[in-house]
Amino acid sequence: MSVAQGKSKASKKKAANATKRLRLGLSIMLALLVVVGGKLFLVQGLDVGGMAEAALDNRLRPTVLPAERGSILDANGTVLANSVIRYNITVDQSVNTKTESFKRLEKVNGKDELVTVSRDQGIAELAAVLGMDAGDVRKSVTGTRTYYIVAKDLRPDVENRVSELQIPGIFSEGTSKRVYPNGSVAGGIVGFLENGTTGQAGLEQTQDGILRGTAGKRVFEIGADGLRIPVGIDELTPAQDGKDVKLTLNSDLQYFAQQAIQTQADKLSAEWGVIIVSDVKTGNIIAMADTNTPDPNDPGKVAAKDRGVRSVTAAYEPGSVEKMITAAAVIEEGKAKPLDTFVIPPSLVVDGQQFDDSFSHGTEKRTLAGILGWSMNTGTVMAGQRLTKDQRHDWLQKFGIGEAPEIGLPAEAKGILTPADQWDGRQQYTVLFGQGVSQSTLQTVRAYQSIANDGVMLQPRLIDSYISPDGTEDKVAAKPPRRVVSEETAQQVRDILESAVTEGQIKEAAIDGYRVGAKTGTSQSPCDDGTAGFCGYTASMVGMAPMDDPRFIVEVVLQRPKGSIYGITNGPVFRSVMSQALRTYNVPPSKGAPVRLPQFAK
Amino acid sequence: MSAAAAKNLALPSGPSVQDVEAGLPGSARKARTPLSLVRSAPRKRRAPFVVLCFGMLAAALIAVLVLNISVSTAQYQLVKLRAEQTALTKQNQDLTQQVQNFEAPQNLAAKASELGMVAATGKGQIDLSTLTVSGDAKPAVKGDSAGAVIAAPAVPGQLNVVPPASSGEPLASRAPAAGETAAAQPETPAAAKPAEPAAAAKPAALNGGTIPAPEQRTPGQ
Numbered sequence: 094m095s096v097a098q099g100k101s102k103a104s105k106k107k108a109a110n111a112t113k114r115l116r117l118g119l120s121i122m123l124a125l126l127v128v129v130g131g132k133l134f135l136v137q138g139l140d141v142g143g144m145a146e147a148a149l150d151n152r153l154r155p156t157v158l159p160a161e162r163g164s165i166l167d168a169n170g171t172v173l174a175n176s177v178i179r180y181n182i183t184v185d186q187s188v189n190t191k192t193e194s195f196k197r198l199e200k201v202n203g204k205d206e207l208v209t210v211s212r213d214q215g216i217a218e219l220a221a222v223l224g225m226d227a228g229d230v231r232k233s234v235t236g237t238r239t240y241y242i243v244a245k246d247l248r249p250d251v252e253n254r255v256s257e258l259q260i261p262g263i264f265s266e267g268t269s270k271r272v273y274p275n276g277s278v279a280g281g282i283v284g285f286l287e288n289g290t291t292g293q294a295g296l297e298q299t300q301d302g303i304l305r306g307t308a309g310k311r312v313f314e315i316g317a318d319g320l321r322i323p324v325g326i327d328e329l330t331p332a333q334d335g336k337d338v339k340l341t342l343n344s345d346l347q348y349f350a351q352q353a354i355q356t357q358a359d360k361l362s363a364e365w366g367v368i369i370v371s372d373v374k375t376g377n378i379i380a381m382a383d384t385n386t387p388d389p390n391d392p393g394k395v396a397a398k399d400r401g402v403r404s405v406t407a408a409y410e411p412g413s414v415e416k417m418i419t420a421a422a423v424i425e426e427g428k429a430k431p432l433d434t435f436v437i438p439p440s441l442v443v444d445g446q447q448f449d450d451s452f453s454h455g456t457e458k459r460t461l462a463g464i465l466g467w468s469m470n471t472g473t474v475m476a477g478q479r480l481t482k483d484q485r486h487d488w489l490q491k492f493g494i495g496e497a498p499e500i501g502l503p504a505e506a507k508g509i510l511t512p513a514d515q516w517d518g519r520q521q522y523t524v525l526f527g528q529g530v531s532q533s534t535l536q537t538v539r540a541y542q543s544i545a546n547d548g549v550m551l552q553p554r555l556i557d558s559y560i561s562p563d564g565t566e567d568k569v570a571a572k573p574p575r576r577v578v579s580e581e582t583a584q585q586v587r588d589i590l591e592s593a594v595t596e597g598q599i600k601e602a603a604i605d606g607y608r609v610g611a612k613t614g615t616s617q618s619p620c621d622d623g624t625a626g627f628c629g630y631t632a633s634m635v636g637m638a639p640m641d642d643p644r645f646i647v648e649v650v651l652q653r654p655k656g657s658i659y660g661i662t663n664g665p666v667f668r669s670v671m672s673q674a675l676r677t678y679n680v681p682p683s684k685g686a687p688v689r690l691p692q693f694a695k
Numbered sequence: 696m697s698a699a700a701a702k703n704l705a706l707p708s709g710p711s712v713q714d715v716e717a718g719l720p721g722s723a724r725k726a727r728t729p730l731s732l733v734r735s736a737p738r739k740r741r742a743p744f745v746v747l748c749f750g751m752l753a754a755a756l757i758a759v760l761v762l763n764i765s766v767s768t769a770q771y772q773l774v775k776l777r778a779e780q781t782a783l784t785k786q787n788q789d790l791t792q793q794v795q796n797f798e799a800p801q802n803l804a805a806k807a808s809e810l811g812m813v814a815a816t817g818k819g820q821i822d823l824s825t826l827t828v829s830g831d832a833k834p835a836v837k838g839d840s841a842g843a844v845i846a847a848p849a850v851p852g853q854l855n856v857v858p859p860a861s862s863g864e865p866l867a868s869r870a871p872a873a874g875e876t877a878a879a880q881p882e883t884p885a886a887a888k889p890a891e892p893a894a895a896a897k898p899a900a901l902n903g904g905t906i907p908a909p910e911q912r913t914p915g916q
Contacts, residue, residue: 172795177788246851249785274795276848320774323766348800348845355843390849605817606830669816682820682829 152314152325159269160306161562163335165283165296167344168377168557172274173283174297174389179270180252182223182244182263186236189262197259215260222254223247234262246270277388278348281402282340282381282502282555285389294392294400296338296556299501303559306335337560341377346370349673350382354649357666358384361654364629367404367534368666370674371646373542373637376551376571378500379645379674381405381535401504408506408531409631409652412616413468415489415527418540419477420465420589422488425582428479431462431589434694441471446519448474451615451659462589463692466597468613470526477525485524486513491577492540493550494532499572500555508532527616534633538648541612541635544590545643548583549574591640592690601664602636604672606682610643611636611667615658629653634663638671639683647671792850801845813837 135141164175192212199208216234220227223244233243243263247255252265271286284295292298309332314325321327350368358366363384370380385399392400423429437457441448450469464472477485489495495510509531511520520529535553543550552572559567578586590610593599602611613634617627635648647670649663796802819832 171798177792178785249782249789253782253785272792272850274792274848274850275799276801276850277845278800278848320767320770323770345800348804352804352843352845355845359843388846388849390851394849606820672816676818681822 149314152316152322154313154315156311156313158309158311158330158332160308160332161334162269162271162306163304163337163560163562165300165304166337166339166560167279167342167347168340168379169343170339171344173279173340173342173344174271174273176269176271178249179246179268180249180265181242181268182247182252182255182265184234184241184243185262185264186234186238186241187262189234189260190236192261195259195261215258218258219243219255219260219263222251222258271389273389275344275348276390277386278344278351279340279342279381280386280389280392281383281400282342283389285387285392294387294503295389295402296340296501297389298503300338300556304335304338306562307333309333334562336562338556339558339560339566341372341375341379341554341557342381343379343677346670346674346677347380347382350380350670351384351386353666353670354382354651355384357649357663358651358654361651361656361661363654364652365399365403365407366652367407367648367650368670369404369534369538369646369648370670371538371542371553373545373643373646375554376539376542377554377557378535380670381555402502404534405498405500405502405505406533407652408508408533409618409650410529410531410616411527411537412614412631412633413470413527414537414541414612414614414633414635414648415530416465416468416473416525417544417586417590417612418488418492418494419473419480419485419525420461421492421544421578421582421586422480422484423461423476424585425488425578426480426484429461429476431585431690432460432694435459435461435464435472435475437464437469437472437475441474443474443478443522444518446522448522458694460691460694462592462690463597463694465589465612466593466599466690466692468598468615473526474522477522482513482516482521485521486510486516489524489530492543493536494530494540496536498533498535498539498553500535500553502555506533506536508536527614534648534650537633537635538646541637541646541648543577544583544586545637545646546583547580548576548578550577587637587640587643588688588690590637591688592692594636595687595689596692599634599636599664601662602634602667604638604668604675607638607672607675607680608640608683608685608687609636609638609671610640613663618653630658632658632661632663634667636667636671638675639680640688641683641685644678644680645671645674647674796848796850799848801847805844805847 136144140146162176165173167173189212194209194211195215196207197210198205200206201208216231217227219234220230223230225244230243233241246268247265255263256265269289271289273280273283273285282295284292284297286297287293292301292304297304310328310330312326312328314322314327316322350370354366354368357363366384368380368382369378371378381402381404383399383403385395387395387400420431424431435458437454437459439453439455448470450467450471452467459467459469459472461472461476463469464476480488489510495508497505497507499505511530513521516524516529523529539550539553542553551574554569554571556569558569561567587610590612591608594602594609594611599611599613602609611634614632616631616633618629618631620626620628629652631650631652632654633648633650635646637643637646647667649666649670651661651663654661797806813835815832815835817831817833817835819828819830821828
């Protein structure tokens with residue numbers, strides 16, 4: 094009986110030992126599982142180390158999508174400025190310096206083979222493609238910097254050849270470059286950029302916000318093989334390209350005018366010259382030429398004072414061209430008619446002020462037409478005397494003197510029109526013939542355009558429309574027109590201008606086949622350096638054609654030409670530019686008889 | 696085992712059935728249950744189910760694999776096409792720029808004078824409605840003084856077509872011709888009389904130079 098008991102006790106003990114061992118093993122396993130589970134929870138659930146974030150950051154690539162800068166076009170779509178792709182070749186010097194040779198896939202005997210190329214050979218080939226000295230290339234690729242620019246502004250085909258060389262450490266980055274295919278034609282108007290991004294002059298500056306567009310952004314996940322992970326994050330804000338700016342200029346006529354004024358200014362050693370061609374019916378500026386225009390591709394070549402557009406920035410005393418305003422005012426106020434008689438002494442004395450003409454004469458009986466046809470200061474003062482001081486001032490103001498034309502160019506001149514009560518004894522008369530008041534060439538053209546357009550003044554337009562990247566064109570609305578004089582007055586003034594060409598002293602403005610009206614202006618130019626008095630002359634001529642239905646106005650201005658002012662004429666330049674404009678736009682020749690108002694009274 | 700077979704089987708020897716059933720005392724041996732063939736139920740077949748499971752698993756894996764492969768291939772294709780597009784855009788830009796360079800007015804004028812062309816200044820008109828020719832179109836004459844040369848656009852990398860010295864000047868034929876009177880009379884298209892070209896009022900005294908000598912203007916002459 095005890096043996097049996099002992100046996101059962103022993104077996105129970107064995108059983109107890111076995112159970113204990115089992116329990117121990119189980120608890121160890123559980124403990125390990127808890128550790129693993131806990132770590133899993135920590136990593137996956139709580140992400141204590143921020144590893145998911147770090148991994149995502151590693152994969153995410155935010156890229157800036159640059160917006161393409163808009164182009165500047167002329168009226169016919171000719172590109173005056175646009176942006177093109179250019180490449181900079183950069184080198185990771187540390188990679189290149191330590192790679193003594195590299196393998197490259199080349200076609201050897203018609204088969205693709207891996208060819209080993211030495212570093213020297215690679216450098217020599219790169220120098221050959223870039224057109225640089227091999228020594229310079231070696232210096233730029235040797236070192237420890239990870240980013241160094243070897244060559245800039247390469248064309249895409251050159252960049253292609255460089256990338257085909259597969260030299261280790263050589264990368265290319267795309268940049269945008271602004272090119273101006275027409276160079277200095279309309280160069281000052283188009284303007285140029287500083288450091289390749291911001292406009293610094295001309296339209297590139299004033300229209301910078303519209304041309305620039307908005308950059309976009311793209312965020313995506315990229316794998317180690319360099320390919321975008323298709324199922325990862327992919328956010329895209331598309332870039333909005335800049336709008337194109339379409340101008341009213343005709344670049345062929347612009348070139349013609351620039352060539353003409355440059356020739357004339359060179360011939361007469363003038364300081365500067367300007368030609369403006371304007372469309373009468375719309376106020377569009379067809380050509381606005383300056384001398385020494387900068388080439389926006391290389392603006393540093395011309396002096397800083399030449400980089401603006403003098404047609405709008407240079408204000409000067411207009412001289413005799415202002416007599417047209419006096420005549421229009423006098424006719425509109427009913428104080429005179431084109432054929433009224435004026436008895437003009439050799440020298441006129443008014444209020445103690447003496448006025449002389451550019452030519453000497455005896456006492457003459459002249460019509461108003463003759464006064465303008467021969468550009469007589471004395472006659473102009475006689476006729477203009479019939480207006481009060483305030484009337485003289487207000488008429489000048491009505492014709493836009495003292496009011497800057499806003500066409501979108503920087504630094505447009507307002508001109509100077511002092512209030513009537515500030516005029517002294519002489520100025521109240523000299524403003525009648527354009528001295529003692531200053532205006533820019535565009536202001537003069539605008540005043541003549543109102544006469545050409547039956548008395549309705551249209552504000553000049555340079556920017557015709559904005560074209561968005563999707564092709565829709567937004568025409569820039571013309572500013573509201575305003576009536577300056579009545580139609581009859583405008584017609585009578587036009588007759589006076591035409592008679593100046595047919596009967597008067599401006600016969601050199603006449604053009605075959607067309608009726609032309611014109612006015613010359615020779616004004617004394619105040620000294621620029623602040624000294625009192627006048628230095629030199631400003632010679633100008635403004636005309637319109639054809640007189641049966643005026644289409645174009647052309648003004649030619651020359652500042653301080655050398656030589657006697659009486660021998661200098663802008664007639665040939667005016668003729669060639671006006672006939673070129675009439676030819677370009679296929680204007681039919683004039684019909685009917687030209688107006689010939691008598692210059693002398695009976 | 697079928698019932699028929701069971702009947703055919705011989706019963707084992709031993710105390711007879713009746714003896715057992717009688718429960719006679721004295722039969723010391725226990726009666727054994729006669730052996731018979733146990734009919735077993737048909738076993739459940741598990742194999743097709745497992746095959747089905749594995750098959751579905753394999754199919755799912757293959758489907759996912761194919762999907763991933765196609766997406767990745769598409770991605771590679773996309774990269775290839777984008778590269779093509781970039782290359783073509785670059786080429787297009789390059790060619791467009793070359794065309795624009797040739798079209799620049801300065802380059803055109805230079806090329807024209809290189810070819811010996813001269814700008815025409817006189818022109819005639821053909822009125823298509825009445826089919827009359829008016830005006831006086833004379834052949835262009837080469838001027839003797841060269842005008843200003845506007846430099847070619849300095850676009851880097853483009854060829855320069857401006858020749859070193861230009862000849863011919865658009866304004867040359869407008870130079871005052873000696874001896875012609877000033878009479879600018881516009882024509883009616885019906886009249887075939889040629890209009891006299893407008894020239895300066897007086898012949899300019901050039902004295903061998905190109906700038907006319909300054910002179911005092913007197914009216915009426």
